[in-house]
Amino acid sequence: MATATAAPAVLIAGNPNAGKTTLFNKLAGTKARTGNYPGVTVDRRSARIDVGGMSVELIDVPGTYSLAATSPEERIAVDALLAEPPAAAVVVVDATALSRGLYLARQVVETGVPTVVGLNMMDEARAQGLEIDVPALAENLGVRVVELVASRGQGLDELRRVIAKVARKPWRERPLRLPELVESVVSDVERVVRETGTTEGASARVWALWALLSLAGVGERDENDVPDAWRAAVAKARVDAATLGLDLEGAIIGARFARVDAAVDAAVRRSPAAGPTKTERIDRVLTHPVFGLVVFAAVMYVVFESIYGWADPFVGAIEDAVAWLQELVRTGLPEGTFRDLLADGIVAGVGNVVVFVPQIALLFLLINFLEDSGYLARVAFVIDRVMRSVGLHGKAFVPLLSGCACAIPSVMATRTLEKRSDRLVTMMALPLMSCSARLPVYVLVIGVVFAGSDRVFGVFSAGALALFAMYVLSVVATLGAAAVMRRTVVKGPVPALLLELPPYRLPLVRNLLGTTWQRVRSFLVDAGTVILALTIVLWALLTFPRDPAAEAQAERRREAAAAYLEGADLEAEYAAVDRQLASSQLAHSAAGRLGKAIEPALEPLGMDWRIGIGVIGAFAAREVFVSTLGMVFGAGEVDEEDPGLRARLRSATHADGRPLMTPLAGVSLMVFFVLAAQCMSTLAVLKRESGSWKWPVFVFAYMTVLAYGASFLVYQVGSALGWGTA
Amino acid sequence: MTLRELGELPVGTEAAVERVEGPRALRRRLLEMGLLPGTVVRIVRRAPMGDPLELRLRGFSLSLRRRDANAIRVRAAAATSAEPVGAEATAEPAPKARAAERTSLPA
Numbered sequence: 055m056a057t058a059t060a061a062p063a064v065l066i067a068g069n070p071n072a073g074k075t076t077l078f079n080k081l082a083g084t085k086a087r088t089g090n091y092p093g094v095t096v097d098r099r100s101a102r103i104d105v106g107g108m109s110v111e112l113i114d115v116p117g118t119y120s121l122a123a124t125s126p127e128e129r130i131a132v133d134a135l136l137a138e139p140p141a142a143a144v145v146v147v148d149a150t151a152l153s154r155g156l157y158l159a160r161q162v163v164e165t166g167v168p169t170v171v172g173l174n175m176m177d178e179a180r181a182q183g184l185e186i187d188v189p190a191l192a193e194n195l196g197v198r199v200v201e202l203v204a205s206r207g208q209g210l211d212e213l214r215r216v217i218a219k220v221a222r223k224p225w226r227e228r229p230l231r232l233p234e235l236v237e238s239v240v241s242d243v244e245r246v247v248r249e250t251g252t253t254e255g256a257s258a259r260v261w262a263l264w265a266l267l268s269l270a271g272v273g274e275r276d277e278n279d280v281p282d283a284w285r286a287a288v289a290k291a292r293v294d295a296a297t298l299g300l301d302l303e304g305a306i307i308g309a310r311f312a313r314v315d316a317a318v319d320a321a322v323r324r325s326p327a328a329g330p331t332k333t334e335r336i337d338r339v340l341t342h343p344v345f346g347l348v349v350f351a352a353v354m355y356v357v358f359e360s361i362y363g364w365a366d367p368f369v370g371a372i373e374d375a376v377a378w379l380q381e382l383v384r385t386g387l388p389e390g391t392f393r394d395l396l397a398d399g400i401v402a403g404v405g406n407v408v409v410f411v412p413q414i415a416l417l418f419l420l421i422n423f424l425e426d427s428g429y430l431a432r433v434a435f436v437i438d439r440v441m442r443s444v445g446l447h448g449k450a451f452v453p454l455l456s457g458c459a460c461a462i463p464s465v466m467a468t469r470t471l472e473k474r475s476d477r478l479v480t481m482m483a484l485p486l487m488s489c490s491a492r493l494p495v496y497v498l499v500i501g502v503v504f505a506g507s508d509r510v511f512g513v514f515s516a517g518a519l520a521l522f523a524m525y526v527l528s529v530v531a532t533l534g535a536a537a538v539m540r541r542t543v544v545k546g547p548v549p550a551l552l553l554e555l556p557p558y559r560l561p562l563v564r565n566l567l568g569t570t571w572q573r574v575r576s577f578l579v580d581a582g583t584v585i586l587a588l589t590i591v592l593w594a595l596l597t598f599p600r601d602p603a604a605e606a607q608a609e610r611r612r613e614a615a616a617a618y619l620e621g622a623d624l625e626a627e628y629a630a631v632d633r634q635l636a637s638s639q640l641a642h643s644a645a646g647r648l649g650k651a652i653e654p655a656l657e658p659l660g661m662d663w664r665i666g667i668g669v670i671g672a673f674a675a676r677e678v679f680v681s682t683l684g685m686v687f688g689a690g691e692v693d694e695e696d697p698g699l700r701a702r703l704r705s706a707t708h709a710d711g712r713p714l715m716t717p718l719a720g721v722s723l724m725v726f727f728v729l730a731a732q733c734m735s736t737l738a739v740l741k742r743e744s745g746s747w748k749w750p751v752f753v754f755a756y757m758t759v760l761a762y763g764a765s766f767l768v769y770q771v772g773s774a775l776g777w778g779t780a
Numbered sequence: 781m782t783l784r785e786l787g788e789l790p791v792g793t794e795a796a797v798e799r800v801e802g803p804r805a806l807r808r809r810l811l812e813m814g815l816l817p818g819t820v821v822r823i824v825r826r827a828p829m830g831d832p833l834e835l836r837l838r839g840f841s842l843s844l845r846r847r848d849a850n851a852i853r854v855r856a857a858a859a860t861s862a863e864p865v866g867a868e869a870t871a872e873p874a875p876k877a878r879a880a881e882r883t884s885l886p887a
């Protein structure tokens with residue numbers, strides 16, 4: 055990392071929910087830095103800290119149950135430990151799930167890295183009546199053990215002392231003893247690993263065991279980057295084992311657990327617990343067939359409300375501040391391109407970024423609360439049945455739901471999914487959820503094409519029905535897209551659900567704020583710059599080239615008006631001239647020409663070039679469609695309820711005189727907006743969260759094709775059935 | 781004694797793992813979660829929509845889909861009603877040799 059002198063690295067590893075983050079925060083204090091593991095978008099947190107007069111680089115490794123790995127994100131822990139050997143490792147173990155945590159510790163010890171076990175959650179262990187003889191446990195495992203209650207900072211001094219001591223020790227491999235027959239098969243692989251000589255850090259034996267557990271068999275897939283010779287050796291070992299009647303995985307994993315279980319049995323005494331635990335009592339309600347679903351619905355409603363409703367005042371305040379700043383620039387600076395760039399490009403662009411912060415912050419506070427408290431795992435547990443049917447993980451529910459409010463925080467929220475394939479499918483499908491920025495578009499279009507009195511079957515108002523249909527379409531499209539992508543682009547079987555349901559715990563405010571800030575910061579820095587740049591590009595497209603003829607004509611009209619009008623009439627005439635000018639400028643701009651150029655393609659959807667400009671402008675954010683149309687149709691600055699714009703749209707016609715906005719054209723336009731990737735911020739965030747431009751480009755492509763196809767179908771079939779005329 | 785699929789047992793049943801089958805990657809992950817021969821598992825509940833299930837073993841709760849849980853073959857013991865939850869439920873730790881020599885190749 056970016057440190058001048060390399061301090062010895064100390065890893066913090068452990069099972070998910072063992073308390074690593076809590077421990078890391080306590081040890082690192084304010085010195086934590088956040089980066090990224092190369093290639094995978096997983097946070098890498100590190101901090102330079104002092105332990106017992108020694109400076110070490112503390113590195114947080116993502117939670118894992120094992121060092122075996124089939125995917126790049128599982129490889130992180132392996133590489134951190136085996137490929138770039140650290141000076142020491144702290145394995146955080148949840149004392150209430152001792153043997154599972156120690157299984158990981160045992161693997162770490164085998165590699166030879168000097169290891170400390172941080173026995174965390176000792177408070178809970180005591181409350182459950184577990185008596186752990188720590189010296190005996192340490193003795194039996196052959197590793198140092200420090201008792202911790204990380205959430206209360208207990209045991210930290212002792213841990214620092216021990217880290218300092220261990221980090222000075224050399225590596226010492228402690229091989230796993232295996233039954234003789236198994237040993238002979240393993241040593242064949244070990245020899246190949248040694249001969250190919252590509253291992254750094256850990257020994258050939260350690261890598262051989264790792265390969266035997268990690269590499270896929272015939273007809274399976276894994277994403278490990280290892281020499282072919284290893285694969286061949288592992289395949290051969292498996293055949294040999296089969297002929298000998300051996301179960302290699304069972305033998306290796308079993309031997310580790312046998313060591314761990316023996317140590318646990320010798321060191322742990324349990325007094326019989328008095329009745330069900332707190333977690334069990336809570337779960338009887340929260341996973342109850344009836345109350346469980348009620349609570350689930352209530353909690354999900356709160357999540358939704360937070361980004362839909364609670365964020366609103368903040369969003370409003372930010373928008374007001376941006377408008378005020380733009381006004382300040384416009385009145386304070388001399389007229390010209392620089393002023394417009396500053397006001398409409400840069401200030402607007404910064405606004406486009408900052409405006410998402412309230413939603414992101416609120417959503418992440420809530421999601422982190424749900425995750426740290428243990429409820430997020432129950433959300434997945436309760437809803438997995440539904441999500442599974444389209445190949446999604448139960449935990450994908452929260453991001454999808456929040457997608458109804460806004461895709462930007464929701465794409466970021468897919469981080470709660472551990473598997474990259476799950477994450478990718480979820481984040482690529484969720485931009486199809488009908489976000490709140492689409493609503494103004496629906497409201498405008500429905501207001502134009504369905505007069506309030508239209509009734510279907512006498513009871514439903516046509517507008518409400520159309521709105522409802524758009525939401526149904528969006529949900530169906532999202533789930534359908536997920537199911538299709540699971541079979542195509544992100545191929546592979548639906549990963550099994552192996553979901554730990556951790557005990558309910560009260561989250562620490564410190565952790566919640568820390569993680570939330572991390573998310574907000576990474577959005578501002580990484581996605582924010584892209585959004586800012588795109589806003590400026592889009593502004594330029596909508597502004598240049600200028601139309602001198604229209605400007606001159608507007609000037610003449612102003613002069614003429616000034617000669618015979620005054621007072622309010624003059625003001626009104628000036629405003630009308632400005633609207634007219636804005637409209638011609640827009641038509642003359644690159645975006646306007648683009649709109650005209652794509653008109654032939656839009657015609658079969660029932661749109662014309664003016665709608666096309668709106669669609670291009672909406673790329674900044676969907677609701678901008680409304681204000682862009684306002685400009686194109688010369689209605690000035692408007693919102694979706696503006697009667698002036700509605701009237702102009704109703705009377706607008708195609709070049710040949712047919713009315714533009716028929717109900718069918720309106721529905722076609724709305725369908726287009728449901729399905730199209732009309733949002734550059736979503737694409738910027740997809741780039742950030744997937745780690746490459748490949749995925750946002752793919753999302754843009756598939757959604758545009760889908761939107762075009764569906765809109766085409768609606769308009770053409772509708773026209774053929776004679777619904778084309780109002 | 782007959783072996784049964786873990787996912788088919790009624791809620792409240794306790795059972796000892798006999799062997800784990802299934803595709804290699806799944807099997808490896810199940811074993812590494814401590815679902816080894818001899819480990820005692822209890823079916824705590826099913827999710828409101830019937831799937832997945834919640835299992836209790838070795839002091840923690842694990843959720844598995846029924847289909848995946850069926851890769852785990854068990855010897856069913858009697859159903860228990862008020863078994864204390866939270867205690868670590870490992871039967872005699874599977875002796876090394878026994879675990880090693882068991883032949884349960886993936887189906």
Ligand SMILES: Nc1nc2c(ncn2[C@@H]2O[C@H](COP(=O)(O)OP(=O)(O)OP(=O)(O)O)[C@@H](O)[C@H]2O)c(=O)[nH]1
Pocket residue numbers: 068069070071072073074075076077116117174175176177178202203204205206426427559560561562565
């Ligand atoms: N009672 C108790 N709770 C703790 C202790 N340490 C951490 N917690 C709580 O346990 C929960 C999980 O802790 P984290 O630090 O987020 O766990 P983690 O290992 O970082 O989890 P992942 O980020 O999922 O890998 C949080 O709600 C903590 O507040 C402890 O010693 N005792």
